[in-house]
Amino acid sequence: MRSVKRGLRSFIRHPLASLAVILLLFVCLTLSLSMLAVRMAADSQVEEVKGSVGNYAELRVSSQYQMEVFQQQRKQDPAKRQAEARKMSEEEVLAERAQLMVPEELVDDFSRQPEVVSYDKVLETRVTLPEIESAELASTLSLRGGPSSGALSPSEENSFFFEGNTDGASASDFLRGAKVLAEGSFYTYQDYLQANPVVLVEKTLAEENGLEVGDTITAEITGAQGRDSEMELTVKGIYETVEAEQEGETRDPMAFNPAGSKFYAPLSVVQILNGTPGYVELGCYYLDSADSSAALQHKFQDMVINGTEGGERYELATDYSDFEAISEPLHKVARTSLIGLVGALAACALIIVLAMAIIVGGRARELGVLKAMGATHRQVLLQFAAEITCVCLVAALLAMGMSAVISQRLGDWLLREDALATSEQEAQSGQGMPVMGFMARNLYKEGGRFSLSGSDKPEVKLEVVYRGGLLAYGILILLGISLLGTAVPVVWINRLRPARVLAME
């Protein structure tokens, strides 16, 4: 304790030397702690992103297979095709209709992977509702008109899009907040299991047609004839579209997504209406983490592509590229900050060692006097250790305060520099152009096939928050530098010959 007191006294009595070392250490420690804070923030944000992006996968018919089917159909004579269709059995008709769909059983089987936390099945189709009219749809169709829009627009004014899944509340549009329930309730998983003929209707469309919750709508079943060709659907809920208002300015005005034309119903009901029982358009899986994406791809390869007859027609589309797009800049920032951290720590080490060598060298006579008085090595070292710790502590405290102020700016700057470098590289290589069109990757999670979200670059932000872990690391750095600084007097005291330094004039 006496040695520590002597060390504290010595720290106070050598203000100029202490101040010089404190200032140098302050600069390097500020940089070290800021880099550490940025690194920790980047790492933690990557982990956070893993839970929400990159953990989604979609089992669906591959775009390549779709192209092949379209090309084959185009080659065939339409009249001949119609003649052949008339001769088809019911099973053949179903197979024909479902050739661009996925068996529901396959989607269910694949959901049993341990990485899958939850899953849903989706089918989107057009259904004719003879009693329902949409002024907005009619106006959209009349404006768009022309043969070029035929592939995307419904053929009749009362043909509407129906989206079916297992639970209304988990439909992508409602999960994303693009649509909100205004009246009534969502259809449930029970409705799906029991194929209850219920439906969610858009508010404007409901008002135009005088529909309220509990009212019924008649829908035509595709391919069915006679008594069973229609189904009565009960309005279970009415929703509002907020998507058009919120995203109206940023959306492509040519993208076909008439606000009021979409109905949501239990998957089993939509399957009946589409005449494709047992088939879905896609199965969507939410994984435990983005880290599971690659493992699931391997399993998909083994189980579906290689283990299922005709499995090569399917693909497992994921949003892992979104995760990469978000995490890559963060990874780069983490790497840069690590290099900065190592450099700053090395500078700290160099400063403390050089400073202590100068300080202790200048006080060699004092060491000799202490030894001549019978001071033990321990007493001398404790004195110097206390002195060094004081210097490092003051520098570390100041550095912590300063790094709390500049860490966020440093993180933003690193992120900006990385973005600039990336955009320059992309400009040089001609990459980075948005992918447009029907064959784009568009995932159901992002709004489905008509979404343009696939072309949007996810915005990356770095939030540097001071955590307890940083304080612990700060203390470790402080201890490390103090120990390193103490090593200098350790070497000196062991090599010192008091007789020589005391005899010096």
Added chain:
Amino acid sequence: MVAVEQGNMADLLEVKEVSKSFRVKSGEVRAVDGVSLRARKGEVTVILGPSGSGKTTLLYLIGSLERPDAGEINAFGEDICRPDADLIAYRRKRVGFVFQMFNLIPSLTALENVTLPMDLDGVPSEEQRGRAEKLLAGMGIEGRLLRARASRMSGGEKQRVAIARALANDPDLILADEPTGNLDSASGRVVVDILAGLARREGKCVLIVTHDESILRAADWAYQMRDGKLRGIEV
């Protein structure tokens, strides 16, 4: 008389055939060459010699700051050349050094410099201050000088503080290396009188190495050192 004859070992510093060599670029220098001497408590022993004669090395050998290559040093019944000798305790309790360059710690005050050896020896803080003030008063350092930094004192004041520091733990042996070397003649006389007084009044064994022959006036025993060898001279 040229040498101490016999006496009680507890009162006696005895150096027997001590040698010490140093390696230098040009070869080996025998700084101390088979030196023997005896000094007793209550007496002042002076070793005269020019620079480089080996007298300071001999002093540091006696003070245990150097280890001899050969020979024995028995300080008041304790062989300090033994491998298991407690040199820490010897330096703390038995020896007090006075240097030509004073070797005070410049950042400390006069009082703090004197309490330092006591602090290292674990003397309680309250006791340290009283003893240090008394010792400094004995050397004529009082009042504001007590709190003056060593770096701001005159040479004479520094040397008196250094003597007070040497006496802090009440050692048997005072080893003074050119104590007047950096002082004017008046201050030098005061310092020599103080050292002689320590031997006469307090029974310390005072060993002074110097090239200043005027110090011989205070000596009970005197030696001449030349080229590492020692011979007794008349005082």
